[in-house]
Amino acid sequence: MRCSLTTFVTLSLAVASLARPALSPYNVHEKRSAIPAGWSHTRRHESAATIPLRIALKQNNLEFIDEYLHDVSHPKSSNYGKHWSAGEIARKFSPSEESISTVRDWLVENGLASERIRVSSTKGWINVDVTVEEAERLMNTEYNVYTHVSGQEHVACEAYHLPEQISAHVDFVLPSVSFDTKLKRRSGSPSEPAHSLGQPGVGITPKTTGTISQLVTELEQCDEYITPICLRALYGLVYEPVSTDINSYGIVEYTPQAYLQSDLQMFAMNYSTDLIGKEPVMVSIDGGYAQTEYQGFDYNGESDLDLQYGMTLVTGKQNVTLYQTGDMVEGASFNNFLDAIDGSYCTFEGGDDYSVDSEYPDPYGGGYEGPEDCGTVTPAYVISTSYGYNEADLTPFYAERQCAEYAKLGLMGVTILYSSGDDGVAGNGDYCLNPDGTQTANGTIFNPTFPGVCPYVTSVGATMVKPGASVLDAQPEMACMEVIYSGGGFSNYFTMPSYQKTAVDYYLENYPPNYPASIWNSTGMSRALPDIAANGANYVVAVDGEFELVYGTSCSSPVSGAIFTMINDARLAAGKSPIGFINPTIYSTDFAGAFNDITEGSNPGCGTEGYNATVGWDPVTGLGTLNFPVLLEKWLALP
Structure with a gap:
């Protein structure tokens, strides 16, 4: 192994x-321990x-991938920022x-x-x-x-x-x-594979409490309504990009999830006037397009949220690439997207598993019949994805193959962000594990999400402004405990990466969870998540012509991606490399004090109160939320 x-x-x-x-x-x-x-x-x-x-x-050489990635990603390495080309990746791992x-x-x-x-x-x-x-x-x-x-x-x-x-x-x-076999679809409906991302209710999805009756623009109301001005105040994001011609920010969506340009413009006119008349640069992968046949929050909420906030925070000067993945019939998986941005992945470790991943050209007819997108898309420097499975949905070997690809992308200088989940220590749908490996609503074993548990992605949890607090207060945020709970916990598949050991060991020694070993991975040797957090509650989002309040780590990931994109802008302007795989850096002593530590709240699930947010890293909010001015200063000081 x-x-x-x-x-x-x-x-x-x-x-x-x-x-x-x-x-x-x-x-x-x-x-496998159970029949699904x-x-x-x-x-x-x-x-x-x-x-x-x-x-x-x-x-070949996969046993050294951790070493290779550490060499270009750790701030103390003499090769920090010396990322590999796609050709070097392909040759090294053939x-x-x-x-x-x-x-x-x-x-x-x-x-x-x-x-x-x-x-x-x-x-x-x-x-x-x-x-x-x-x-x-x-x-x-x-x-x-x-x-x-x-x-x-x-x-x-x-x-x-x-x-x-x-x-x-x-x-x-x-x-x-x-056993992740795709069920044959019924005619007249969008794709229905068992793991087709983008389907309503599949995986991590944002939640809404409905429409709001009046527009809000004031900082004094950020504990009830989050708008771009609140986020800039919370994280110190005051920055105008200057390297927009060489910088890039990518947001991934999975059909039938799709944004509406009319919603983006409605949001722009009220909260981001520099986006008026602008739209994302859409890249179609495997027949993906911004469909309008199916509308409503379940089809437009995710994409509208991701693009309205992701594009606003990097300003209208910075193009944002929308990777619209999968057609309306077959849909898509993360692997279909990864095939498109790295041609070597199409055949990596045998290629895709069509019991899970969509196959193109559509072998059944009626869907996208063009060739599978394989190495046809240039990856952005930062890629945010607000979708996810439960780790237990997939076999360890399937998860491992995909996780290795994120390491390869890190070697190429790409920052990969994933939402950590919205159900606390439970999995998507509030499902928990049973002793036989099955997942049910009355399960009692903590159920982490994937790909957030992969050691080579940055997992993003959710916070909220404390009721009655001002974003100008010293510590205005706590773990999100309204509508959703920040996903967090410990992997059952992946070992703890070396960059995380000191922080997680400190947590386990000083704040040991008071739960029996039978319901969580208490070994102290597994990958822990999330890594960081950002606000995930009360977002004002234009959806289908109305403003709604939206919640979820689906908010947290694109906001974090926008901040890292602006840090890349400054580094590129200084003639330096993009930040790439950030985890070894953010967990290092060099970056101590670069995060707003979150010490209140928890992430309930599986019949428990979950874990507690504490001083330092914790399995609710990770290292904390981003402090843009401090992070910018520290990253600009690196080679």
């Missing part, structure tokens, strides 16, 4: 790994049936010939004729059509057929095993334990 990514940390009550069979050189490679809701076991698969076995090969030959030889030794074995043109996959009996013998497993309540069938196994020497070269095998 890859020590920097996949030395997985497990809850003390998690189902124990399957034991190694007696006298067998095989080890468990992947396993809506599916049931139907029968053993017929032994003579044929299945297309796809073996995803591990990439699959090795040793992996190809080792896996192929193993297949031949187990009775598969060499002419049956095919290596993909990208060298990321080894494909072979086998009988179920052959697959079960190869991987010491049993294949079953499962049926969804809709009648759709799916082939999977509970676990599979590989020899130790083969496991070192294999990331995952399909079909196997993955």
Whole structure:
């Protein structure tokens, strides 16, 4: 296993790994502990049936990716800011010939004729059509057929095993334990895959308490209504960009979520006059477009919020790129977006998993039938995303592959921000984990979000102005406890990164959560989130021609991204590199005092009060909110 990514940390009550069979050189490679809701076991698969076995090969040098990223991201490194090119990334992590030959030889030794074995043109996959009996013998497993309540069938196994020497070269095998299969869509409706981001109610979504009756523009009302002037006062964001021709800020949206230009202009006329007549630079990925067929808060609230505040805070001088991802039929996943901004990711570790990720051209017809966008888009220096899954929605190997891509983007100088979630220590939809790994509303085990738990992204939690407080007060904010609760906690997949250890160790030693180890990852060795926070309550947003009050970490991420974009502007103007992957820097002693520490509030969930905001880092608001003048000074002092 890859020590920097996949030395997985497990809850003390998690189902124990399957034991190694007696006298067998095989080890468990992947396993799943439960059948997802809506599916049931139907029968053993017929032994003579044929299945297309796809073996995803591990990439070269991934065991050093943490070291490479630290070298260009830590403020004490002599190579700070010396980011890599896309070509250097592709060459460094291409699959090795040793992996190809080792896996192929193993297949031949187990009775598969060499002419049956095919290596993909990208060298990321080894494909072979086998009988179920052959697959079960190869991987010491049993294949079953499962049926969804809709009648759709799916082939999977509970676990599979590989020899130790083969496991070192294999990331995952399909079909196997993955159960994130996309359900066949119904005609006449937008995309309905199980993990199609952008669908109403899927993943992290902003919340609203409805329309407001009067416009507000005064600082004195920021405890009830957040507008751009409140955020500038809270975080000291007074800055006019000067490097707009070479700087960039990207905001990602997933169809059918889409902004309305009329809403952007309505907001501009009242709160951001320099945006009058302006619109984001839209880049279509896999057929994405700003659809208007479906409207309402569930379809326009997220995008309207992200763009109105993201664009306002970087001012009308700075173009903002809207990455509109996925068509109206198939939709999209994070992987579809990542394919577009990094061509090497299209085939990285075997490429996408079409039981989770959308496939283009649309294999069913009716959707986007152009080629899959692969390396067609230049990534912005800062990219904000206000969407997310629950970590438990995905297999560890799927999450690991994507997490490694964020490390690659960090090597290229890209800052990646994700919302930490809106349900406190619970997962999206207020779902918590059960001992068998399932997620239900009455679960009791804390359920962190993804990609926020990936060590190579910056996870953003939510704060709010204290009731009755003024944004001009010394400490006007607390953890958000109105309508939503800041997502935070500890990963069950990823180990604690070195940059975070001192801060998290201090929290666990001085403010240990008073919960049994059976409901949270109390090992002290796992990735903790969030990293930072920003206001996430009472935002005034123009949605479908009316102003509404909006809440969520969906607010916090684009606001933070705008602040980092302005810091990049100043560094670029000084002839320096963009800030890139910021976590090693913001957790370093060099940046002590650069954040507004949040010490009040908590993040309830799973039948508990969650964690408490405390002095220093905490799993509610991270290091705190951004102090732009101090951060700017400190980053300008770096090479």
